[in-house]
Amino acid sequence: MKRLSGIHLPHWKRTEEQPVRALPLPETVRLPMLMHTGDPCQPAVKKGDHVLLGQLVGEAVSESAVPIHASVSGTVSAITQYRTADGTEVPCVEITSDGEQRIFDGCQPPSVKSRDDLIRAARESGCVGLGGSGKPTFLKLAAVQKPQMLIVNGAECEPYLTSDSRLMTEHPEDVIEGTVLIMRLLKIKEARIGIQTDKPAAIRKLSELSAAQKGITVCPLPAVYPQGAEKVVIYHTCGKVIPEGKTAADLGLITLNVSTVAFLYQYVQTGIPMTERVVTVDGDAIKKPFNLRVPIGTNAVRLLEYTGCDFDHLHKLLCGGPMMGAALSSPDFPILKPQNGLIACKSAKQPKPSPCIRCGRCIRVCPLNLMPVQLERAYQKQDIRMLTAHHITLCMNCGCCSYVCPAHRPLADVIQQAKTLLPKP
Amino acid sequence: MKKLSVTPSPHTHSGMKTAYIMLCVLLALLPAAIAGCLHFGIHAAELLGVTTGTAILSEMLCLLLFRRKMTVTDCSAAVTGLLLGMILPPDLPLWQGAAGSFFAVVIVKQIFGGLGQNFVNPALTARVAMMLAFTQQMTAFRAPAADAVSSATPLITGNASFWDLLLGNTAGCIGETCAAGLLLGGIFLMLVQVVSPVIPLTYLGSFALLSLLFGFDTVSQLLSGGILLAALFMANDPVTSPLTASGKFFFGIGCGCITFIIRHYGGYPEGAAYAILIMNLLTPMLDRRCAAIPFGVVSRSSAATKKQKKTA
Numbered sequence: 001m002k003r004l005s006g007i008h009l010p011h012w013k014r015t016e017e018q019p020v021r022a023l024p025l026p027e028t029v030r031l032p033m034l035m036h037t038g039d040p041c042q043p044a045v046k047k048g049d050h051v052l053l054g055q056l057v058g059e060a061v062s063e064s065a066v067p068i069h070a071s072v073s074g075t076v077s078a079i080t081q082y083r084t085a086d087g088t089e090v091p092c093v094e095i096t097s098d099g100e101q102r103i104f105d106g107c108q109p110p111s112v113k114s115r116d117d118l119i120r121a122a123r124e125s126g127c128v129g130l131g132g133s134g135k136p137t138f139l140k141l142a143a144v145q146k147p148q149m150l151i152v153n154g155a156e157c158e159p160y161l162t163s164d165s166r167l168m169t170e171h172p173e174d175v176i177e178g179t180v181l182i183m184r185l186l187k188i189k190e191a192r193i194g195i196q197t198d199k200p201a202a203i204r205k206l207s208e209l210s211a212a213q214k215g216i217t218v219c220p221l222p223a224v225y226p227q228g229a230e231k232v233v234i235y236h237t238c239g240k241v242i243p244e245g246k247t248a249a250d251l252g253l254i255t256l257n258v259s260t261v262a263f264l265y266q267y268v269q270t271g272i273p274m275t276e277r278v279v280t281v282d283g284d285a286i287k288k289p290f291n292l293r294v295p296i297g298t299n300a301v302r303l304l305e306y307t308g309c310d311f312d313h314l315h316k317l318l319c320g321g322p323m324m325g326a327a328l329s330s331p332d333f334p335i336l337k338p339q340n341g342l343i344a345c346k347s348a349k350q351p352k353p354s355p356c357i358r359c360g361r362c363i364r365v366c367p368l369n370l371m372p373v374q375l376e377r378a379y380q381k382q383d384i385r386m387l388t389a390h391h392i393t394l395c396m397n398c399g400c401c402s403y404v405c406p407a408h409r410p411l412a413d414v415i416q417q418a419k420t421l422l423p424k425p
Numbered sequence: 426m427k428k429l430s431v432t433p434s435p436h437t438h439s440g441m442k443t444a445y446i447m448l449c450v451l452l453a454l455l456p457a458a459i460a461g462c463l464h465f466g467i468h469a470a471e472l473l474g475v476t477t478g479t480a481i482l483s484e485m486l487c488l489l490l491f492r493r494k495m496t497v498t499d500c501s502a503a504v505t506g507l508l509l510g511m512i513l514p515p516d517l518p519l520w521q522g523a524a525g526s527f528f529a530v531v532i533v534k535q536i537f538g539g540l541g542q543n544f545v546n547p548a549l550t551a552r553v554a555m556m557l558a559f560t561q562q563m564t565a566f567r568a569p570a571a572d573a574v575s576s577a578t579p580l581i582t583g584n585a586s587f588w589d590l591l592l593g594n595t596a597g598c599i600g601e602t603c604a605a606g607l608l609l610g611g612i613f614l615m616l617v618q619v620v621s622p623v624i625p626l627t628y629l630g631s632f633a634l635l636s637l638l639f640g641f642d643t644v645s646q647l648l649s650g651g652i653l654l655a656a657l658f659m660a661n662d663p664v665t666s667p668l669t670a671s672g673k674f675f676f677g678i679g680c681g682c683i684t685f686i687i688r689h690y691g692g693y694p695e696g697a698a699y700a701i702l703i704m705n706l707l708t709p710m711l712d713r714r715c716a717a718i719p720f721g722v723v724s725r726s727s728a729a730t731k732k733q734k735k736t737a
Contacts, residue, residue, distance in 0.1 A: 243722075322435060357443055390716070
């Protein structure tokens with residue numbers, strides 16, 4: 001089978017060998033009412049209310065929303081406004097911790113016996129794609145009526161990030177049990193777990209555990225970025241090509257991140273909704289990189305202080321990995337459900353772009369075989385026909401083109417801007 | 426708290442630079458250039474120096490005049506100048522070399538918008554212009570180490586030995602005669618992945634195949650004249666060659682065929698320069714025709730065949 005292109009990145013996975021640590025409990029957490037892709041939640045509490053760990057604080061009113069739960073026990077100190085990454089203002093519930101972390105009585109293991117039970121449980125747990133997408137998991141599960149195959153994505157191809165890798169080595173049984181659970185309830189016969197070959201320990205452990213289970217195969221994937229992108233991981237695990245304009249669901253495929261699968265299993269066991277997550281804190285401004293288990297809504301400054309961040313030389317702070325993560329203007333922001341990494345960089349030096357010499361490197365590395373150089377030209381000419389002729393909508397902003405460009409042209413960013421020229425469907 | 430820098434992703438880079446690519450090309454040209462200087466003497470070295478220097482100076486002048494960003498450090502002008510010097514006869518007057526170099530950089534490259542905007546190869550275009558302007562001097566060749574005795578190139582006489590051709594001990598342009606040096610440089614460029622091997626292979630391959638079919642001495646045809654320099658360094662110029670591998674494939678074959686036709690059935694003993702210039706003009710069309718088919722897009726032709734099958 002032909003492999004899709006990509007780039008060989010330095011791994012910088014310094015936290016790969018270290019067990020996940022729990023961050024000391026923060027005094028306050030801020031819970032914005034939008035942590036998933038979709039519509040925001042309505043605050044279900046008022047200022048002064050006392051809440052327990054796992055208690056509902058954000059009610060999912062709209063069809064596409066998932067609820068938000070208190071990540072610490074304590075008192076609601078304020079309901080403020082929070083500006084999300086795309087600029088919309090949403091309410092934000094601030095909770096001052098009482099330090100007890102008493103679990104809400106309503107957190108009882110749900111009874112899941114059918115497909116609908118699982119989809120409801122996935123929604124009530126507040127589960128979103130933990131690999132960084134933030135898409136509500138129940139929507140992914142519900143999108144396919146008769147799923148053919150479940151693909152569990154453990155590629156984790158971004159440099160630095162190791163939270164999925166740690167999960168697979170520390171709790172491989174959660175991944176396998178979660179996979180079995182989903183397969184049983186959704187009546188899926190086959191599941192493939194894709195893991196990059198740079199994680200031999202994870203591959204070994206999951207292969208051992210899956211040997212006893214029928215229908216689960218562990219697929220070692222080449223350590224080439226962007227292996228974890230949905231289209232790439234689907235193609236490399238089961239050889240299916242997603243046609244333009246279609247989604248994985250149209251082919252009867254469900255793709256879930258390993259951490260999402262493990263969380264779903266834990267939720268069905270304990271009934272504790274999504275109140276914490278593991279974040280890789282790393283980067284050249286970080287003295288002691290760690291994978292930290294933090295309550296959702298913890299201020300990022302707390303994580304940076306704990307890992308010995310060099311604030312004086314901090315130039316850039318990334319939410320996510322260095323290839324697709326978003327740069328933040330200030331470290332004062334809460335950790336949200338989809339955030340898998342917090343990367344602090346010292347240097348922010350970026351050379352000025354020089355003229356394109358048409359070397360074609362961007363075309364050679366594009367995993368989807370697009371022509372970024374032509375898309376950039378089409379954008380400069382504001383030529384919408386040329387943009388669609390070169391299938392701009394396929395671009396998933398993986399950034400390989402910008403990464404290799406010898407002229408330092410910001411191709412990926414230009415293509416994202418060019419997408420806004422297209423007529424709205 | 427100081428302000429953090431907010432830039433679009435990705436936040437890391439391979440470190441590849443245009444200047445690195447150009448320096449690799451300069452390095453790859455050195456073996457053949459040095460061999461040429463050794464064979465043809467001090468005047469050849471001076472000529473190479475003059476063409477390279479003029480190219481750099483005229484690029485700087487243009488950038489200043491046109492108020493463009495000073496990008497002379499990307500070394501692209503130096504590459505053009507050196508390449509032009511290498512395809513000139515060793516006894517050409519220095520001022521003519523300087524004039525050619527000025528033409529290459531100013532007329533062919535900068536007036537069309539500078540680096541990346543020219544649609545034909547500057548060095549080759551300058552050489553063709555010089556053939557017209559200084560016909561007598563541009564066709565006066567001499568054997569290495571001989572003084573002012575004009576002799577024909579092996580392409581015309583066809584009697585040079587294999588080793589002479591390989592080491593460059595023949596009459597010809599400064600940088601074209603030493604096949605071994607050119608091959609060394611070309612292979613180096615492919616090993617460091619600065620150029621793709623598609624164009625050189627298809628160019629030389631199609632040319633060799635035609636020579637074989639029509640009963641010419643393939644090895645000496647490949648080693649003599651400018652075809653090696655042209656295939657390894659000129660046709661491969663990224664600015665004027667197609668973007669995709671399939672485009673490069675047809676580009677190389679086109680170059681090979683046209684070179685063959687001009688060499689054997691045209692009015693000139695050498696055809697590589699014209700072949701590449703003609704194919705340069707076809708590059709925009711090849712870019713359109715040979716566009717990459719993105720992953721998940723059903724190509725028009727295969728969709729059509731599927732439909733036919735369904736109706737049948």
